[in-house]
Amino acid sequence: MNPVQSSIKRFILRLSLAIILVLTINLLFLGIYIYRHQKSVADEMAIIPLLKQFPQELVLRDNHYYLDSNVQNELDKQDMWAMLLDDRQGTVLWSYKLPEEIPTYYTLSDIAAFSRYYLKDYPVSTWKHPNGLIVIGSPKYSLWKIAYMFPYSELKAMPGRIILIVVCDLLILFLLYFIIDRRSIKAVSNVLSGIHSLAEGKLIRLKEKGTFSEIATQLNKTSDLLKTRSIAQENWIAGISHDIRTPLSIILGYAEKIETNSLLPKDVQEKASLIKYQGIRLRNVVNDLNLITRLGDETHPVHQDFFHPTVFCRELVAEFLNNGIPESYSVELDIDKELEPVKLKGDTHLLRRAINNLLHNSIRHNPEGCNISFRLYENDKQVLFAVSDNGKGMTSGEIEVLQNRSHYLSNTDSSFNRQHGLGLYIVQQIVKMHNGDITFGKSESGGLDVTITLSVYEIDKE
Amino acid sequence: MNGNKLDFLKDKRLLLVDDEPELLDMIESILQDEGFSSIRKVPTRKEALEQCRIYKPEIAILDVMLPDGDGFSLFKEMRRILDIPVLFLTAKDQPEDLFTGLGLGADDYMVKPFLPRELILRLYAILRRCYKTDDSLITLDECIIDIGKAEVSRKGTVFPLTAKEVGILTTLYKAGNRIVTIDFLCNSVWGDNRYGYENSLMAHIRRIREKIEENPSSPALLVTIKGLGYKLNV
Numbered sequence: 001m002n003p004v005q006s007s008i009k010r011f012i013l014r015l016s017l018a019i020i021l022v023l024t025i026n027l028l029f030l031g032i033y034i035y036r037h038q039k040s041v042a043d044e045m046a047i048i049p050l051l052k053q054f055p056q057e058l059v060l061r062d063n064h065y066y067l068d069s070n071v072q073n074e075l076d077k078q079d080m081w082a083m084l085l086d087d088r089q090g091t092v093l094w095s096y097k098l099p100e101e102i103p104t105y106y107t108l109s110d111i112a113a114f115s116r117y118y119l120k121d122y123p124v125s126t127w128k129h130p131n132g133l134i135v136i137g138s139p140k141y142s143l144w145k146i147a148y149m150f151p152y153s154e155l156k157a158m159p160g161r162i163i164l165i166v167v168c169d170l171l172i173l174f175l176l177y178f179i180i181d182r183r184s185i186k187a188v189s190n191v192l193s194g195i196h197s198l199a200e201g202k203l204i205r206l207k208e209k210g211t212f213s214e215i216a217t218q219l220n221k222t223s224d225l226l227k228t229r230s231i232a233q234e235n236w237i238a239g240i241s242h243d244i245r246t247p248l249s250i251i252l253g254y255a256e257k258i259e260t261n262s263l264l265p266k267d268v269q270e271k272a273s274l275i276k277y278q279g280i281r282l283r284n285v286v287n288d289l290n291l292i293t294r295l296g297d298e299t300h301p302v303h304q305d306f307f308h309p310t311v312f313c314r315e316l317v318a319e320f321l322n323n324g325i326p327e328s329y330s331v332e333l334d335i336d337k338e339l340e341p342v343k344l345k346g347d348t349h350l351l352r353r354a355i356n357n358l359l360h361n362s363i364r365h366n367p368e369g370c371n372i373s374f375r376l377y378e379n380d381k382q383v384l385f386a387v388s389d390n391g392k393g394m395t396s397g398e399i400e401v402l403q404n405r406s407h408y409l410s411n412t413d414s415s416f417n418r419q420h421g422l423g424l425y426i427v428q429q430i431v432k433m434h435n436g437d438i439t440f441g442k443s444e445s446g447g448l449d450v451t452i453t454l455s456v457y458e459i460d461k462e
Numbered sequence: 463m464n465g466n467k468l469d470f471l472k473d474k475r476l477l478l479v480d481d482e483p484e485l486l487d488m489i490e491s492i493l494q495d496e497g498f499s500s501i502r503k504v505p506t507r508k509e510a511l512e513q514c515r516i517y518k519p520e521i522a523i524l525d526v527m528l529p530d531g532d533g534f535s536l537f538k539e540m541r542r543i544l545d546i547p548v549l550f551l552t553a554k555d556q557p558e559d560l561f562t563g564l565g566l567g568a569d570d571y572m573v574k575p576f577l578p579r580e581l582i583l584r585l586y587a588i589l590r591r592c593y594k595t596d597d598s599l600i601t602l603d604e605c606i607i608d609i610g611k612a613e614v615s616r617k618g619t620v621f622p623l624t625a626k627e628v629g630i631l632t633t634l635y636k637a638g639n640r641i642v643t644i645d646f647l648c649n650s651v652w653g654d655n656r657y658g659y660e661n662s663l664m665a666h667i668r669r670i671r672e673k674i675e676e677n678p679s680s681p682a683l684l685v686t687i688k689g690l691g692y693k694l695n696v
Contacts, residue, residue, distance in 0.1 A: 066526040233609065240555075242553045243576075245553035245573075245574035245575050245625075246482050246485055246553060246574055246575075248574070248575035249485055249488070249574045249575040249576055250482075250484050250485055250488045250579055251575075252575050252576065252578070253485075253488040253489070253491075253492055253577075253578050254491075254577065256486060256492070256577055256578045257491065257492055257495065257578065276577075279575070280577070281574075283575045286575070287573075290555055290556075294556075303557065308645075310645075311643070314643040314644065314645060314689070314690050314691065315643050315645065315646070317642040317690055318640075318642070318643045318687070318690050318691060321641055321687070322640040322641050323580070324579075331688055331689075332689070333688075333689040334689065335689060349557055455575075
């Protein structure tokens with residue numbers, strides 16, 4: 001899953017949690033409210049319980065009604081009035097603090113009207129009494145009466161509808177989120193992919209617009225900084241290797257002069273030969289260092305040309321031998337005749353360097369001498385360059401490290417790198433540039449075997 | 463390297479141009495050891511051009527980076543005054559520089575640091591290429607090849623050489639003691655196409671050996687380097 005998708009997923013999860021939380025809290029408040037309401041309704045102070053007391057507490061004695069004093073107190077406390085209406089006549093049989101505007105005679109339709117709504121704006125409640133109808137009135141505007149009729153089928157469908165409404169709400173919510181936030185998602189994905197590229201060591205240039213323009217600016221700055229650093233590193237290495245070249249030439253020159261001066265004592269000549277040999281090693285390091293910075297930089301173009309691997313190999317080995325190798329070494333070239341018309345595409349300058357590195361590697365790691373065999377053959381539309389020796393070789397552990405190492409500079413096993421450092425790393429980089437393969441292994445005689453595989457580009461027509 | 467035959471090359475006037483005096487001294491000293499007698503060394507482009515007019519060098523070794531200009535433009539100006547072979551000797555090792563140098567028509571391009579032996583070999587190669595043997599004679603052990611007359615004389619007997627044989631011998635002689643690949647030989651004798659010439663090359667080599675070798679079945683002068691090519695021991 002890409003970072004954008006996972007961030008959307010997380011966002012939706014959090015949004016849902018928030019909605020559920022809000023709903024729960026709402027329900028809780030509603031519950032508390034209902035509970036409190038229930039309590040107040042059930043309370044003695046409420047109207048209904050008060051009404052319920054009237055049949056017992058308002059009694060007719062000697063043609064006079066007497067209301068219990070507790071009930072009277074309660075009426076007073078709530079600023080209420082009360083009256084008892086005759087069931088048949090509609091006349092007032094008894095009253096308590098009846099306001100003046102209240103009539104003293106009621107028809108059936110009057111009763112029906114006020115029992116539902118108001119009596120002269122007074123909210124009134126009614127109850128049955130053995131002698132008629134008890135009516136108590138609350139102060140004007142103290143209560144709101146609703147008379148409501150609800151079809152039973154509607155009531156039954158209610159829970160389903162509520163759920164439907166909630167679902168619709170959620171959908172609307174998500175939709176709104178997507179519409180409003182699509183641009184920020186885009187911006188986020190822009191920034192995220194930028195960070196992703198940076199982490200892979202690529203340089204980036206983001207559009208500094210929209211919600212995350214500030215972050216994009218910072219990322220661009222970081223990228224610029226990285227670029228500056230790598231250029232500085234390259235310049236630094238190029239500068240150093242350049243400055244080493246002339247002094248090293250002088251060292252090599254005089255060392256060889258002393259080495260070949262037969263008038264000097266033998267041991268002096270031998271020491272000069274040592275200086276020369278170490279100088280040559282330094283020269284190789286300088287050449288490798290300079291090359292390595294160029295190989296790492298993708299902006300350097302590769303000069304790819306067609307070439308015949310057979311001609312290339314003969315020339316390379318001839319040159320290698322012409323430059324002279326010590327007596328204790330031998331190089332044998334074995335070319336498959338079938339390969340003569342085959343052409344490859346690549347940078348011969350770099351490939352020559354790669355194979356030279358392999359040949360030199362065999363010499364360097366076998367100071368007692370060895371036979372180097374260089375074989376060029378074809379296998380399934382692939383050209384294989386195999387350099388192997390009968391020297392001491394490498395352990396399978398070392399081979400594995402070589403095969404899997406990522407970058408010379410990022411490899412932490414420095415002792416191993418010192419031994420097999422730049423030279424083979426350069427070979428690997430060059431092969432990688434040519435989309436080829438390189439494998440390290442043991443030769444038949446126990447030495448090292450390195451095989452480079454490149455794809456055939458075309459075959460000459462005779 | 464067998465002395466006398468190359469002596470005439472050692473009389474050539476050399477011009478060294480480099481901004482490092484120590485390097486100039488070192489090159490001068492190894493060239494003197496080799497027997498080169500007339501060497502001039504200058505540290506700037508201006509002096510180099512001056513020397514071109516006064517000293518008239520026959521070969522120049524140029525650095526690319528000079529305090530008063532670059533070696534490439536110096537090369538172009540020098541060529542306007544004198545048509546001499548030039549070897550670039552520089553600390554610049556980028557392929558672009560190499561292509562620039564050779565593209566201008568330089569005879570060789572060497573990157574510092576270098577071994578004296580490498581420099582001398584390359585210098586000889588250029589000199590041999592540019593200044594033909596005055597009497598066009600190649601002296602080998604026990605035989606003398608006369609390129610001009612196209613004949614070999616060994617122990618008083620004279621053998622004629624065919625044009626192809628002369629071509630092969632000249633190519634091998636120019637490389638002197640270095641391996642020449644089959645491809646390079648075919649290319650220099652027959653032109654681009656290298657196919658089908660390998661067998662005739664072998665036949666030519668066999669015939670040359672019959673003329674120059676004491677014992678053609680185990681050659682000592684013109685040796686085969688298996689799988690690679692041939693080498694002429696001069």
